[in-house]
Amino acid sequence: MRIVKKHRFNAQVTALELGYGIIGRPLMNVYCYLIGGTLIDCGQARMAEEMKSFASAHRINQLLLTHHHEDHSGNAAMIAKVCSAAVMGHPVTVHKMTHIRPILPYQHLVWGQSREVSVSPLPALVASDGFCFLPIHTPGHSKDHTVYLEMQNGWLFSGDLYLGERIKFFRSDEKIDQQIQSLKTMLQYDFEALFCGHNPILKNGRDRLRRKLAYLEEIAGQVRFLLARGLPEREIIRRLDRRQDRFVKLVTLGNASFANMVRSAIQAT
Ligand SMILES: [Fe+2]
Structure with a gap:
């Protein structure tokens, strides 16, 4: 099943929702945002045709990547070519997008692989069409993760x-301590609307980030408590595991699981 939907937040922000499911409904839909001629993230390569139609029907001068994961960068090479758009990202994104590494079988099936593309390092501020995007490095989900704050309108x-307030799994390379710090960093800024990579546009963005921060701190605190009591990793995972990630863990061959969140909290102590 293929899902393509266009959403208008207001006269200035268009969201493109893309979903791809091999059998039945997609596991997770992706959202890309167009503000003036600036596109933020570009979806999975599996939906290249749909993104190409969108790109051909709109003016896209530049593409800002939040990170290199294939559901966010999958069509960057195509956008750069079709729209003659500049692609920009964190220095680690620059490296990752010019040194594409093999991906796991599930990533191939669900997202498809990104192609190499030249990415320029981000300036301190990206100004275009009367909008001003402040790039803020927010590592934890990935080393290069960067959010873009449109300060005049309070859009993040x-x-x-x-992703969600009570997420059920981490990828194996995610860092809970860095995510906690990144959420704290963002709560120092003023914004209202949250434009998430996998959720429709959300109001009360700061409250949502605050609740996610509380949840991650709760998990990290529980892990520290059990570690201090001398419990081994395996037992801590067993006690805290909410058993909600079995399907995802199976499909991803363990690359995404609740256990990864616990392991990350143990490493952070
Ligand atoms: Fe990601």
């Missing part, structure tokens, strides 16, 4: 910083 384009 948050990539995968939010």
